[in-house]
Amino acid sequence: MLPFDYQRVETLAEAVAVLGQDPAGTRLLAGGTDLLVFLTDQKLRLGRLLDAKRATDLPGLEVNGALAVGPNVKLRELERHPAVAARWQALAQGASAVGGVAIRNRATLAGNLGTASPAADTPPALLALGARLELLGPAGRRELPLSEFFVGPGRHRLQPAELIRRVLLPAPPPRSGSWYTKLATRQAMDIAFVGVAAALSLAADGTVASARLGLGAVAPTPVEVDLTALLAGRRLDEDALAAAAEAAQVASSPIDDKRCSALYRRAMVGELTRRGLRQALAQAEAAL
Amino acid sequence: MKQVITLQINGQPREVTVEPRTRLLDALRDGLQLTGTKEGCGNGECGACTVLVDGRAVNSCLMLAVEAVGSAITTIEGLAQQGQLHPLQEAFRQHGALQCGICTPGMILAAKALLDEQPRPTRDEIRFHLAGNLCRCTGYQKIIDAVEAAAAALAD
Numbered sequence: 001m002l003p004f005d006y007q008r009v010e011t012l013a014e015a016v017a018v019l020g021q022d023p024a025g026t027r028l029l030a031g032g033t034d035l036l037v038f039l040t041d042q043k044l045r046l047g048r049l050l051d052a053k054r055a056t057d058l059p060g061l062e063v064n065g066a067l068a069v070g071p072n073v074k075l076r077e078l079e080r081h082p083a084v085a086a087r088w089q090a091l092a093q094g095a096s097a098v099g100g101v102a103i104r105n106r107a108t109l110a111g112n113l114g115t116a117s118p119a120a121d122t123p124p125a126l127l128a129l130g131a132r133l134e135l136l137g138p139a140g141r142r143e144l145p146l147s148e149f150f151v152g153p154g155r156h157r158l159q160p161a162e163l164i165r166r167v168l169l170p171a172p173p174p175r176s177g178s179w180y181t182k183l184a185t186r187q188a189m190d191i192a193f194v195g196v197a198a199a200l201s202l203a204a205d206g207t208v209a210s211a212r213l214g215l216g217a218v219a220p221t222p223v224e225v226d227l228t229a230l231l232a233g234r235r236l237d238e239d240a241l242a243a244a245a246e247a248a249q250v251a252s253s254p255i256d257d258k259r260c261s262a263l264y265r266r267a268m269v270g271e272l273t274r275r276g277l278r279q280a281l282a283q284a285e286a287a288l
Numbered sequence: 289m290k291q292v293i294t295l296q297i298n299g300q301p302r303e304v305t306v307e308p309r310t311r312l313l314d315a316l317r318d319g320l321q322l323t324g325t326k327e328g329c330g331n332g333e334c335g336a337c338t339v340l341v342d343g344r345a346v347n348s349c350l351m352l353a354v355e356a357v358g359s360a361i362t363t364i365e366g367l368a369q370q371g372q373l374h375p376l377q378e379a380f381r382q383h384g385a386l387q388c389g390i391c392t393p394g395m396i397l398a399a400k401a402l403l404d405e406q407p408r409p410t411r412d413e414i415r416f417h418l419a420g421n422l423c424r425c426t427g428y429q430k431i432i433d434a435v436e437a438a439a440a441a442l443a444d
Contacts, residue, residue, distance in 0.1 A: 005289070006308035006354050029355070036350045037331050039309070049308065051355060076344075100420020102338055102345040102398065188419030189333060 127214030137162030177283025198276030298366030335421030
């Protein structure tokens with residue numbers, strides 16, 4: 001690792017101010033499970049590493065109808081939180097799919113977004129569940145839909161000296177369910193071949209009211225696919241599932257790499273879409 | 289820039305000279321000669337460097353020493369008390385749950401974090417909690433057996 005300075009800050013406002021002094025040479029340290037690997041491998045050179053984990057005004061995990069997740073909330077905390085598991089199940093599953101327990105004891109949701117890996121496990125769930133980001137920068141706070149956040153592998157729309165203050169999820173609609181499926185060789189410590197999150201809600205008559213997918217590892221960024229126009233008013237039968245699977249494939253632009261082929265990814269994104277929607281449907285029907 | 293920090297290790301305050309870039313792993317091994325903590329991959333893939341930070345299993349290759357100021361750290365050296373092996377250590381010995389031993393300190397600490405939180409885990413829960421700790425010698429059955437036996441011993 002090349003040398004850098006390390007600084008703890010007391011407040012997030014102070015973090016923004018320090019980031020502003022040298023945005024290119026400064027990074028905010030969250031769990032460090034990606035950042036320290038980049039530094040160890042010398043893929044990143046930094047003047048200063050900023051640690052705001054003990055800031056006094058750090059938002060935590062708040063559930064009151066909606067869900068808000070502060071920047072130092074660990075993936076392990078999310079996966080174990082009863083309300084998250086019950087109401088935003090795909091997010092609990094996505095959090096639990098990352099690394100192993102020791103990684104998830106350190107890794108954060110905000111950090112997983114900041115790394116902006118196309119194959120990350122939490123963005124598909126967050127996209128399917130309609131996440132927005134609350135960002136804090138020199139000009140104050142602003143909100144951004146997560147679907148507009150990712151630009152490419154490792155790239156996102158944070159402005160210089162801006163940080164993720166909270167990840168916001170709306171309260172799930174009535175009669176809804178969500179599910180994340182990760183396809184990988186191993187059950188832990190692995191990167192997804194393909195990851196698909198599905199979220200849907202039903203009308204009182206059991207037809208689809210809304211449905212959305214989040215896709216991972218099938219494009220340069222995680223991809224949101226809104227299925228509401230396609231599925232609203234329909235029963236989720238085999239024809240509807242086939243149409244949804246095709247929409248997921250159309251939204252994908254997978255590549256061949258050392259993990260698997262583009263052809264395989266394209267086939268699997270369809271299959272995982274079917275599986276995810278069936279699981280989400282089962283949860284939603286349980287609430288009918 | 290070198291600085292002297294104080295870390296709480298195995299219940300004792302220990303001074304160690306580090307740079308900001310010094311990993312907790314290196315502070316333990318090179319700074320304090322606590323070489324029970326092993327480096328495997330150095331990238332958070334293998335779990336050999338697992339220590340407990342405030343009771344939670346953490347990869348010490350992915351944490352800076354300066355980040356650990358103010359936290360309670362437990363290493364494998366902190367488990368035996370008055371010359372008596374910890375029940376997990378005793379169970380690993382009894383069950384032959386190690387060969388080369390490089391993964392063992394991390395395995396035992398990851399298992400300790402589990403048992404502290406959940407005293408009687410199922411075999412599936414043990415597998416889930418140790419999934420980030422790789423062993424290239426024994427296979428995992430004897431390790432699971434040892435953790436199960438230690439849980440039973442601790443419950444008595």
